[in-house]
Amino acid sequence: MTPNGAAIRAIREARxxxxxxxxxxxxxxxxxxxxxxxxxxxxxxxTLHRIAEELHVPLAAILKGEPP
Structure with missing residues (x-):
């Protein structure tokens, strides 16, 4: 799995x-x-599972190729 760093940051900041x-x-x-x-x-x-869990989003939301 490849993280979408921009999505992680955007979701983190939105929260x-x-x-x-x-x-x-x-x-x-x-x-x-x-x-x-x-x-x-x-x-x-x-780690990606933990990030998704803490951001309260599905894992797919923080992976490359998936919409945030």
């Missing part, structure tokens, strides 16, 4: 959830999450 807070909720560093959002790195399937 008024800060980068640091989401990173804490998923157990990752803010730098890691920032790199996922900017497309500089991928993310493990488990």
């Amino acid at each position: 008024e959830l800060g980068l640091n807070r989401l990173a804490h909720l998923i157990g990752k560093s803010p730098g890691y999450l920032s790199r996922v959002e900017t497309g500089q790195r991928g993310a493990a399937d488990g």
Whole structure:
């Protein structure tokens, strides 16, 4: 699975959830999450599931090729 970093950021910001807070909720560093959002790195399937769960969206909403 390939994360859609722009979708993750857009949904996170729409939910008024800060980068640091989401990173804490998923157990990752803010730098890691920032790199996922900017497309500089991928993310493990488990991490993507955690991100979707914390953003309260279906997993497909944060994957490349899927609408946010």
